[in-house]
Every structure is written in structure tokens, then in C-alpha cells.
Amino acid sequence: MYDVTIVGTGPAGLYAAFYSGLRGMKTKLIDSQAVLGGKIHAYPEKMIWDVGGMPPLLGEQLITHLSEQAVLFDPTVVLNSKVEGISQQDDGFLLSTENGENHSTKTVILATGSGILTPKKVGLPEEERFVHTNLHYTVKSLARFKDKAVLISGGGKSAVDWANTLEPIAKKVYVTYRKDHFTGHEADIQKLLDSSVEVIYESVITGLNGTEKIESVTLNHTEQLPVEEVIINHGYDIQNDLIEKSDVVINMHPEYGIQGTSMGETSVPGIYGAGDAINYDGKVNLIAGAFHDAANAVNRAKQFIEPTAVKTAMVSSHHESFKTKNKKIYAELEL
Incomplete structure (x- = not known):
């Protein structure tokens, strides 16, 4: 007792x-x-x-x-x-x-x-294949993303924060978001928009392409974007x-x-x-x-x-x- x-x-x-x-x-x-x-x-x-x-x-x-x-x-x-x-x-x-x-x-x-x-997933059948290589639901080590091409999927506060954090570390940061504007703190959003981060509005990930690790993602069933790391930030x-x-x-x-x-x-x-x-x-x-x-x-x-x-x-x-x-x-x- x-x-x-x-x-x-x-x-x-x-x-x-x-x-x-x-x-x-x-x-x-x-x-x-x-x-x-x-x-x-x-x-x-x-x-x-x-x-x-x-x-x-x-x-x-x-x-x-x-x-x-x-x-x-x-x-x-x-x-x-x-x-x-x-x-x-x-x-x-x-x-x-x-x-x-x-x-x-x-x-x-x-x-x-x-x-x-529990992190919300993309919902693609190939998703589980990459969770132990280069598909992430949180950022545990900034060093992993140094000089890499990184795609962040999401448009909330956390996604904006990670984009701003990784922008000076990664080779290139892309953010894909299903809406036409971000949600979150205004100052953080403006910082992102003023940076080298490339924002792709009104888009969703429809394919994860690669064998052992993701080599590119498909957006809206058409565009293929070469990337080295993917971060899914859709909430929990x-x-x-x-x-x-x-x-x-x-x-x-x-x-x-x-x-x-x-x-x-x-x-x-x-x-x-x-x-x-x-x-x-x-x-x-x-x-x-x-x-x-x-x-x-x-x-x-x-x-x-x-x-x-x-x-x-x-x-x-x-x-x-x-x-x-x-x-x-x-x-x-x-x-």
C-alpha cells in the first residue's frame, strides 16, 4: 500500500x-x-x-x-x-x-x-516500410537533417516551428500543406515565409517512393519531389x-x-x-x-x-x- x-x-x-x-x-x-x-x-x-x-x-x-x-x-x-x-x-x-x-x-x-x-499518419500502405529509415513523426536529432533535403507535411504550429528550426541546418526545406494558409503564431509564420523554405500549399502526400528508404514523394498524385528525409506533422x-x-x-x-x-x-x-x-x-x-x-x-x-x-x-x-x-x-x- x-x-x-x-x-x-x-x-x-x-x-x-x-x-x-x-x-x-x-x-x-x-x-x-x-x-x-x-x-x-x-x-x-x-x-x-x-x-x-x-x-x-x-x-x-x-x-x-x-x-x-x-x-x-x-x-x-x-x-x-x-x-x-x-x-x-x-x-x-x-x-x-x-x-x-x-x-x-x-x-x-x-x-x-x-x-x-499517437502520431497521426499519412495513411499510405507503404508508410510502415520507411518508419525505421527516413520517415519521422518527430525530430529527435537535428544533426540527422544537416545538409539534407527535408520535406515537412503539415501546417500547424509544430510544423511551422520545425521548418524554422531546420531551415539553417538542412540543405533545403519544403513544407507541404493541404490548406492555402498556415495556422499558428503569426510571427513564426512570417519568419517561415521570409526564409528559404519552399511552401507548397493545397497539396498532400499521395505516394512515398523508394525501396529501403524514401527517395521521393508524390504530391497530389502528379508531382514527384526528390527528398532525403520526410517529417509527418499532422498532430496526434x-x-x-x-x-x-x-x-x-x-x-x-x-x-x-x-x-x-x-x-x-x-x-x-x-x-x-x-x-x-x-x-x-x-x-x-x-x-x-x-x-x-x-x-x-x-x-x-x-x-x-x-x-x-x-x-x-x-x-x-x-x-x-x-x-x-x-x-x-x-x-x-x-x-
């Missing part, structure tokens, strides 16, 4: 694991993916500027820092395990998973983000059926996510939300906001288990657990 089980290991889930450790709680992390980090794995080489007090970080760097922080207090980590349902027990909750495991816990923090993301199918399959009834927000409070509370006492999984008045959809949500959810979970517990954790600069670690850091800094 754990004090708290956190479902999801994006920024909200990882910070919740750290903060629950600060509060002396027996903690478990569960994620359907094989690695920690959540949705940030969709953009490992994008630069993140809006984490308070931190220099700009690549997505993969932020994952590393958050993961190291999350395991400081040795939570139990369960990966490759999709939670499919939550049921109430006399002493807490039982989480059931797709692989048949059950996890008992006194409280639950849902940090599932927008749900499990979101699977978020955990709440629907659960025995407990958790109220949903009419726009998105779980209906909650700014303190992470849901309609079920003992179940809390953090990050993109929860919505409330004044919600801030930033990574910084996910940290705030995580701390509030943990504090409420702690008081649910121990009503006499203090409202918040002791600040880390005064926390007994860090004294030895601080001495080591001070020694390395020669302070």
Missing part, C-alpha cells in the same frame, strides 16, 4: 514524485511509456525557454534534470504499464493496468497530460479513456481535462490532478504551472492521509534530507 501513486511521468508527475518525497510519502510512479518524461519526448531537441530560473534547455535536457530530481527519494517506478481503471477500496484505491497488474494506494495523482499521444490521436473505464466517477471539465480546483482536488476525495490533466479557473498551461499543480496536489494528498499534517513541505534549503548533499555541492564549489 502506497501513500500516493502518480499516473504519468511528464513534468507534473516527475515534480510530484520529488515533492511527495520531501513530504516523506511512500510514492509510486506509473507510466505507459518505456521512459520517464511524458510528452516532452515528442520534442527532445526543441529549445524550452519558459522554465523559471533555468537557462534555455533542450527538451531532452529538461527530461534528464526532472528525472534525476524525481528519483531523489527512491520512489517505485513502473514503466510500460498503462493504467486502465481506478476503483475505490475501504483503505484507498486500486489501480488496474492493461497488463493485469493491480496497484493499491491511499491517494492518486493523475498527471496524465492530454492523454496517450489522443487516447484518454482511463476515467471512462474507472469505477469512480470523476467530473470532467466542459472544455478539456478533469474538472478540479486550483489545489488539485477532483470530485473524488483522495484523487487529485496536476498539469494538463486538470482544468480550473486561473489555470496556467505552462511547465511552471505544472510544478505548482504538482505541489498543491501532493499537499492535499498528504493532508488527506494525515489530517493533522502541515499544509506544505519544508523548503528544501532547510530540509534535513539535503544536508549531506549540500555539503558535497558546497565542497565542489569550494565554498
